[in-house]
Amino acid sequence: MIDLQEGVFLKKVITYGTFDMLHQGHLNILKRAKELGDYLIVGVTSDDFDSRRGKINVQQSMMERVEGVKETGLADQIIIEEYEGQKIDDINRFGIDIFAIGSDWQGKFDYLSEFCKVIYLERTKGISSTKIRSKNNHLKLGLVGKAKRLWKVANEAVSINGIDIVGTSGAGYDRRLKKLNNYSFDQLIERVDAVFIESDVNNRYEQIKYSLECGKHVLCDLPMAIGRRQQKELLEIAQKKDIVLMSGIKTAYSTAYYRLILMVKSGEIGKVLSVETTCTSLSESSKLSNYSENNIWSAMDAWGATALMPIFQVLGTNYVNKTIISKKIDSYFDLFTKMDFIYKDAVATAKIGKGVKSEGEMIISGTKGYIYVPAPWWKTDYFEIRYEDQNKNKRFFYELEGEGFKYELVNFLRAINHRRTLSYTGNDVLEEISQIYEEFYNRKGIIRI
Ligand code: CTP
Numbered sequence: 236m237i238d239l240q241e242g243v244f245l246k247k248v249i250t251y252g253t254f255d256m257l258h259q260g261h262l263n264i265l266k267r268a269k270e271l272g273d274y275l276i277v278g279v280t281s282d283d284f285d286s287r288r289g290k291i292n293v294q295q296s297m298m299e300r301v302e303g304v305k306e307t308g309l310a311d312q313i314i315i316e317e318y319e320g321q322k323i324d325d326i327n328r329f330g331i332d333i334f335a336i337g338s339d340w341q342g343k344f345d346y347l348s349e350f351c352k353v354i355y356l357e358r359t360k361g362i363s364s365t366k367i368r369s370k371n372n373h374l375k376l377g378l379v380g381k382a383k384r385l386w387k388v389a390n391e392a393v394s395i396n397g398i399d400i401v402g403t404s405g406a407g408y409d410r411r412l413k414k415l416n417n418y419s420f421d422q423l424i425e426r427v428d429a430v431f432i433e434s435d436v437n438n439r440y441e442q443i444k445y446s447l448e449c450g451k452h453v454l455c456d457l458p459m460a461i462g463r464r465q466q467k468e469l470l471e472i473a474q475k476k477d478i479v480l481m482s483g484i485k486t487a488y489s490t491a492y493y494r495l496i497l498m499v500k501s502g503e504i505g506k507v508l509s510v511e512t513t514c515t516s517l518s519e520s521s522k523l524s525n526y527s528e529n530n531i532w533s534a535m536d537a538w539g540a541t542a543l544m545p546i547f548q549v550l551g552t553n554y555v556n557k558t559i560i561s562k563k564i565d566s567y568f569d570l571f572t573k574m575d576f577i578y579k580d581a582v583a584t585a586k587i588g589k590g591v592k593s594e595g596e597m598i599i600s601g602t603k604g605y606i607y608v609p610a611p612w613w614k615t616d617y618f619e620i621r622y623e624d625q626n627k628n629k630r631f632f633y634e635l636e637g638e639g640f641k642y643e644l645v646n647f648l649r650a651i652n653h654r655r656t657l658s659y660t661g662n663d664v665l666e667e668i669s670q671i672y673e674e675f676y677n678r679k680g681i682i683r684i
Pocket of ligand 1: 255264335336339359361365366
């Protein structure tokens, strides 16, 4: 390829990869690729592209991986690979002469030979990012809660290299848990580095506190505690001991949901005036009077935190007033609860039900347009931004594998390795949610119907 600026013939080579935790195999291939020509372009995959193609437990962020490649001094240019089919575009755009890639891809890129020469370079034996990841951070994880809530997590965790599930506590024997050993809580804590907690709401504070005091990292469903004071205390212990305490609402970690929140915050729909969320499910038991006895979670315990999360993330926690109306069938069990919040210049409503069914959608209304997430919005993989002029509507889809526990666990692992919680749900949100549960349980200002 003649470089027009320099007027000299430059043989251009391109190669691609994730380059996570850069290792000798990467160095070798970059060196060999460079030797094939005069100018080497390296395509580093974007985080998004990797997760779409199922590589979700990459440890370093895209910027860190780009830095790693830069530091080798072998790349003349680094680009980001963001979409399927980009390789052809790049080859044409940069006037590439040679496409080089490791021999593990033998044959897979023959289709590019229509555009340039394709060379498979021998892969370095005995090393890979996968190997380093699993050697570095084999995290021994324990699961706490009832089997009916844990088996999905256990299933999704199996495919994450770097996490070993040691056992459960509180789950008893259940076929779906694949014969995991069930321990008492303190026995489990002795055996693990970290715990995933999705136990009954009232048990969580004690369990988290004990785990943190034993130096174990915690990923826990919300609310983690009842009341602001307890939640604050847990966060303080974690901070003092340099331990990760992370919120376990899986919705927060789905790519689509995360993008949606960023778009709202960046003013895509103008100023937000209203957030409405609905989460309902019909319960396992049809006999309403048996709910409490059978230890079935109430609407508030099953859905409250999930429905409140986007409200506080988008509008903050400084509301002026709130009204909570609840249809209770006994002192503990609420069948349906509606929570209204009034802010200085916005309003929000969360509707939750257990044993009542409604459309589980989320709508965020703004001065320029609104965001619509169809049911079930808490498993967000798709949303739309709708405007007055329908032609301007935009649709977004990001694949969500399973129910999303995988993303949450991968983020947990990453947070532990980097000793840094990626703050998907801020502490103010956690504290406010805990506070609302306390008021709800104490029936403070609750209107009962
Ligand atoms: N590569 C290599 N020798 C190795 C590992 C990787 O030649 N031992 C090459 C790959 O063939 C590819 C490039 O390095 O051309 C980038 O690969 P990447 O997928 O980032 O590295 P892996 O270590 O294979 O990553 P993973 O284990 O996550 O698949």
